[in-house]
Amino acid sequence: MSEPTLRQRKQNLAKTSSSGSTTKSPSRSPVRKASSFGPGFYVVCCLVLSAVVFLYPNPATELLQTWLGADWGASLPGGGADSVDLTADVAKRDAVVAAFKHAWLAYERDAMGDDEYHPISHKGSNLTEAGGIGYTVVDSIDTMLIMGLDEEYQRAREWIKTKMTLDRDANFNTFETTIRVLGGLLSAYHLSSEDPLFLERATDLADRLLTTFETPSGLPLSNVNLAIPEGRADSNSPGLVSTAEVATLQLEFRDLTMVTDEDMYWRKAEKVMAVIKAATMPPGLAPIYMNYEQGRFVPSAIRLGSRGDSYYEYLLKQFLQTNRTEPIYRQMYENAMTAIHNHLIQKSTTAGLTYTSELIPERTQEGELAWRLTPKQDHLVCFLGGSLMLGAVTAGAVVDKVSIPPSPNQLLEQGIRDWSTGVELIKTCMATHDTATGLAPEIVHFRIPSDGLSEFMAPTDWYIKGARKGAPASYDARYILRPETVESLFIAFRLTGDRRYRDWGWNIFQSIEKHCKIASGGYASVINVDEVPVTHEDKMETFLMSETFKYLYLLFADSSVIPLTQYVFNTEAHPLPIFNPTIRTGFS
Ligand SMILES: *[C@@H]1O[C@H](CO)[C@@H](O)[C@H](O)[C@H]1NC(C)=O
Numbered sequence: 001m002s003e004p005t006l007r008q009r010k011q012n013l014a015k016t017s018s019s020g021s022t023t024k025s026p027s028r029s030p031v032r033k034a035s036s037f038g039p040g041f042y043v044v045c046c047l048v049l050s051a052v053v054f055l056y057p058n059p060a061t062e063l064l065q066t067w068l069g070a071d072w073g074a075s076l077p078g079g080g081a082d083s084v085d086l087t088a089d090v091a092k093r094d095a096v097v098a099a100f101k102h103a104w105l106a107y108e109r110d111a112m113g114d115d116e117y118h119p120i121s122h123k124g125s126n127l128t129e130a131g132g133i134g135y136t137v138v139d140s141i142d143t144m145l146i147m148g149l150d151e152e153y154q155r156a157r158e159w160i161k162t163k164m165t166l167d168r169d170a171n172f173n174t175f176e177t178t179i180r181v182l183g184g185l186l187s188a189y190h191l192s193s194e195d196p197l198f199l200e201r202a203t204d205l206a207d208r209l210l211t212t213f214e215t216p217s218g219l220p221l222s223n224v225n226l227a228i229p230e231g232r233a234d235s236n237s238p239g240l241v242s243t244a245e246v247a248t249l250q251l252e253f254r255d256l257t258m259v260t261d262e263d264m265y266w267r268k269a270e271k272v273m274a275v276i277k278a279a280t281m282p283p284g285l286a287p288i289y290m291n292y293e294q295g296r297f298v299p300s301a302i303r304l305g306s307r308g309d310s311y312y313e314y315l316l317k318q319f320l321q322t323n324r325t326e327p328i329y330r331q332m333y334e335n336a337m338t339a340i341h342n343h344l345i346q347k348s349t350t351a352g353l354t355y356t357s358e359l360i361p362e363r364t365q366e367g368e369l370a371w372r373l374t375p376k377q378d379h380l381v382c383f384l385g386g387s388l389m390l391g392a393v394t395a396g397a398v399v400d401k402v403s404i405p406p407s408p409n410q411l412l413e414q415g416i417r418d419w420s421t422g423v424e425l426i427k428t429c430m431a432t433h434d435t436a437t438g439l440a441p442e443i444v445h446f447r448i449p450s451d452g453l454s455e456f457m458a459p460t461d462w463y464i465k466g467a468r469k470g471a472p473a474s475y476d477a478r479y480i481l482r483p484e485t486v487e488s489l490f491i492a493f494r495l496t497g498d499r500r501y502r503d504w505g506w507n508i509f510q511s512i513e514k515h516c517k518i519a520s521g522g523y524a525s526v527i528n529v530d531e532v533p534v535t536h537e538d539k540m541e542t543f544l545m546s547e548t549f550k551y552l553y554l555l556f557a558d559s560s561v562i563p564l565t566q567y568v569f570n571t572e573a574h575p576l577p578i579f580n581p582t583i584r585t586g587f588s
């Protein structure tokens with residue numbers, strides 16, 4: 001496959017960089033007015049969303065036609081199942097294994113046991129001064145099991161056995177510790193034929209994490225002091241927890257209940273879902289912050305990016321983990337996806353790229369609540385393409401087992417809708433790789449008529465805000481080794497057998513090799529995807545080894561490796577087995 005063509009983009013956008021945080025100064029974009037903050041928030045929310053929809057026509061009505069007339073050709077309907085080849089591409093798969101080893105061996109040489117790794121200075125660091133908790137080792141170990149790296153696995157296991165301790169007198173993020181460390185331990189437990197070491201460590205960690213759930217609402221606090229242990233509120237946002245953080249613990253805690261036969265973990269995690277369900281009003285979208293005293297949403301951004309993303313991801317995955325036996329999760333998932341289609345999915349002006357926008361609440365000068373539709377899409381949102389396709393062939397299917405690829409008559413109407421949107425969103429995410437490095441930026445903005453930019457400043461459908469030649473790179477311009485696009489490519493390939501997903505994944509992998517690889521070992525983030533030669537940031541995020549290289553490996557591996565019919569991946573790419581639950585969900 002050829003390298004992506006370079007956009008002839010002028011990089012002189014006279015705009016300030018966005019920081020990725022939720023607060024934005026008011027802009028000239030259309031602002032919808034409504035009444036003030038307060039108990040009527042949800043009524044306001046609904047009214048305003050309706051107004052927004054009026055301005056941005058709902059694309060869902062066109063989707064069936066898109067499907068039938070799309071460039072899917074022979075792979076739909078009645079197409080291609082016999083010619084689908086889901087066997088390994090051995091050479092590419094093995095190239096990914098070599099890359100993983102290049103990352104791991106450098107970490108092991110320079111920083112074994114430290115939480116994080118800095119490949120340029122050849123140093124490790126810990127999340128807190130109280131000492132490491134095995135963040136990188138535990139996050140990486142199931143990838144070794146999947147790749148068959150037995151020697152590396154044995155050394156990592158030995159470290160967990162002899163060196164790992166959770167007696168660290170400092171605050172750790174509840175969500176990050178759950179998805180990376182608890183998820184990693186549970187996945188290692190399952191993939192190692194139930195090595196009791198991993199279960200013992202997982203139970204120890206989960207028991208400490210349980211202290212965060214001691215709030216009036218049952219929503220867990222953002223942090224935990226692991227040594228005491230005790231839940232701790234986040235002093236940066238008093239009284240609040242983020243929606244994705246409280247709603248992305250359920251796969252892990254439920255799995256622990258299944259393996260220990262101890263109900264408590266399940267109940268605590270599920271209470272959160274009941275609180276969210278009770279707090280959610282039509283049209284089914286969830287703002288990114290909740291109040292943990294009352295268990296209510298507070299006016300805050302609505303988006304599929306940071307602090308929102310994995311809430312939606314886990315709605316589907318909770319339905320899948322329980323072997324599709326819990327209609328409540330299917331219903332919550334379907335409501336959310338319909339709301340996303342009605343309110344957040346947009347099409348770009350020239351190339352017609354499908355993307356998701358954000359809704360940002362603002363106060364007008366009169367102190368009234370107003371919502372601003374912002375055409376900003378985080379790289380994080382790129383999980384959604386694959387997730388929608390997976391949802392379409394499960395929650396959105398009329399049969400238990402769809403063909404590969406599925407045909408429209410196997411899917412419900414919303415399954416067809418979600419599948420089509422998923423396919424389109426992946427294309428959009430690939431379009432954001434059209435940069436000087438072939439790597440996608442952290443955040444992209446799409447052109448809208450009211451953005452005040454000229455054709456000269458941003459000739460394409462999307463741009464990196466704040467990017468300017470000669471100026472320091474904007475926050476948005478970085479690539480920090482994120483996995484979300486290759487995660488979607490892996491799922492799309494497994495569900496279609498369409499080779500182009502492997503081709504796209506290979507292109508991304510080659511860009512990582514070319515621009516992120518450090519000769520002396522490890523991989524580093526790039527601070528501007530549109531500049532070659534690149535400037536590195538001295539950091540190798542742990543999700544490179546737990547997610548990015550794992551999903552790339554699985555993209556090129558035989559489809560019998562971690563089949564999607566038997567496993568769900570937690571949001572850190574740790575596979576957990578699907579099971580038939582013996583406990584029923586206690587809310588409706
Ligand atoms: C991280 O914590 C571990 C355990 O306390 C310690 O041995 C190691 O030196 C720490 N690493 C750094 C870079 O401080």
Ligand SMILES: *[C@@H]1O[C@H](CO)[C@@H](O)[C@H](O)[C@H]1NC(C)=O
Pocket residue numbers: 323400578579580
């Ligand atoms: C999931 O349910 C199906 C029946 O719908 C059953 O055949 C399968 O064995 C179940 N899977 C597990 C892991 O229990």
